[in-house]
Amino acid sequence: xxxxxxxxxxxxxxxxxxxxxxxxxxxxxxxxxxxxxxxxxxxxxxxxxxxxxxxxxxxxxxxxxxxxxxxxxxxxxxxxxxxxxxxxxxxxxxxxxxxxxxxxxxxxxxxxxxxxxxxxxxxxxxxxxxxxxxxxxxxxxxxxxxxxxxxxxxxxxxxxxxxxxxxxxxxxxxxxxxxxxxxxxxxxxxxxxxxxxxxxxxxxxxxxxxxxxxxxxxxxxxxxxxxxxxxxxxxxxxxxxxxxxxxxxxxxxxxxxxxxxxxxxxxxxxxxxxxxxxxxxxxxxxxxxxxxxxxxxxxxxxxxxxxxxxxxxxxxxxxxxxxxxxxxxxxxxxxxxxxxxxxxxxxxxxxxxxxxxxxxxxxxxxxxxxxxxxxxxxxxxxxxxxxxxxxxxxxxxxxxxxxxxxxxxxxxxxxxxxxxxxxxxxxxxxxx
Numbered sequence: 001x002x003x004x005x006x007x008x009x010x011x012x013x014x015x016x017x018x019x020x021x022x023x024x025x026x027x028x029x030x031x032x033x034x035x036x037x038x039x040x041x042x043x044x045x046x047x048x049x050x051x052x053x054x055x056x057x058x059x060x061x062x063x064x065x066x067x068x069x070x071x072x073x074x075x076x077x078x079x080x081x082x083x084x085x086x087x088x089x090x091x092x093x094x095x096x097x098x099x100x101x102x103x104x105x106x107x108x109x110x111x112x113x114x115x116x117x118x119x120x121x122x123x124x125x126x127x128x129x130x131x132x133x134x135x136x137x138x139x140x141x142x143x144x145x146x147x148x149x150x151x152x153x154x155x156x157x158x159x160x161x162x163x164x165x166x167x168x169x170x171x172x173x174x175x176x177x178x179x180x181x182x183x184x185x186x187x188x189x190x191x192x193x194x195x196x197x198x199x200x201x202x203x204x205x206x207x208x209x210x211x212x213x214x215x216x217x218x219x220x221x222x223x224x225x226x227x228x229x230x231x232x233x234x235x236x237x238x239x240x241x242x243x244x245x246x247x248x249x250x251x252x253x254x255x256x257x258x259x260x261x262x263x264x265x266x267x268x269x270x271x272x273x274x275x276x277x278x279x280x281x282x283x284x285x286x287x288x289x290x291x292x293x294x295x296x297x298x299x300x301x302x303x304x305x306x307x308x309x310x311x312x313x314x315x316x317x318x319x320x321x322x323x324x325x326x327x328x329x330x331x332x333x334x335x336x337x338x339x340x341x342x343x344x345x346x347x348x349x350x351x352x353x354x355x356x357x358x359x360x361x362x363x364x365x366x367x368x369x370x371x372x373x374x375x376x377x378x379x380x381x382x383x384x385x386x387x388x389x390x391x392x393x394x395x396x397x398x399x400x401x402x403x404x405x406x407x408x409x410x411x412x413x414x415x416x417x418x419x420x421x422x423x424x425x426x427x428x429x430x431x432x
Contacts, residue, residue: 048394050422052089059404059416068409069105093127101146131170145186174218222264233288254283357392365403372430376403393427
């Protein structure tokens with residue numbers, strides 16, 4: 001998945017009266033400035049205290065170094081993987097290892113690839129090793145894409161090989177090589193029994209081909225050449241991909257290919273918003289939610305245009321939102337979220353914009369989960385707000401400027417604030 005008062009900046013020109021040689025007053029330079037950003041004294045948001053906190057490996061920029069399932073949070077610190085009770089923070093077990101893929105929880109187990117290239121399955125309750133198998137080259141970097149689906153683990157090693165493992169035994173089911181079409185791609189998803197991955201091919205123009213593999217046998221079903229974005233959506237057996245080649249010559253702000261998941265063939269191309277200056281008016285974001293496609297352009301005052309997917313673009317008059325700032329999230333609960341003049345703006349579709357209470361500093365992280373909007377600010381404040389009303393239900397002082405993605409489990413919000421993990425009970429307004 002409507003006027004907002006912007007940030008008022010007031011310049012105060014001080015003009016001291018200075019006598020001159022002939023007795024006349026002389027004007028001085030501008031020597032004072034006042035910016036109105038709101039004040040802390042008027043913010044009556046309840047300050048929440050973490051129920052528990054722990055040190056962890058650094059997470060920022062929206063990344064996630066944790067996994068959550070079955071009332072536990074799994075995280076890493078100083079080459080140890082730790083399982084803690086999500087309510088109390090009490091460590092249930094530790095395992096001596098780092099991970100070169102994100103931690104993946106599923107089916108009561110924890111999966112990851114370690115720096116030596118072993119795919120490891122740990123029992124989620126005890127931390128005991130169920131099995132481990134050599135699956136990739138040794139690497140200290142996150143160079144492997146790992147997915148779990150229908151009791152099968154898929155690992156894409158450095159954009160070169162795709163391998164499937166039986167989740168219960170760790171035995172390899174099949175392996176497929178991409179030859180020269182590898183690179184730093186990733187598993188995009190498993191759709192209708194097809195594992196869809198992308199890769200990269202370097203050259204005068206770096207291309208991003210897509211591949212489809214049968215999830216049960218590993219047989220390559222198709223290859224789609226070109227330069228396409230990550231999968232925007234999958235509906236009714238079709239993938240929607242943004243076609244970025246050649247972006248400066250196609251004459252449109254955004255071009256979307258509708259691709260058959262079984263064959264990899266483009267069955268329809270949708271071209272949105274004709275532009276003579278594509279370089280200046282190229283879409284900065286494209287999001288598909290249900291039957292609607294949202295296209296953002298940064299044209300002076302940011303503009304978001306909303307089209308229907310089931311009609312030809314040229315036959316539509318899009319709904320347009322402009323002047324609300326940078327679009328950062330949504331649609332969610334019928335609302336779009338923008339950042340403008342240090343404020344987080346909640347815009348009801350077809351309605352008006354309202355500032356989210358308390359968010360008067362640059363927004364570093366925003367996650368919309370359930371009834372909650374979880375907002376990390378660069379001044380260290382972290383706000384828990386009602387996503388439907390924008391009313392702040394509580395805030396924490398984290399001391400951080402960057403955050404990982406917030407997670408929610410068993411009525412607890414787990415906040416990744418740089419190198420600390422903070423756990424707070426959801427306020428009643430958000431626990432619906």
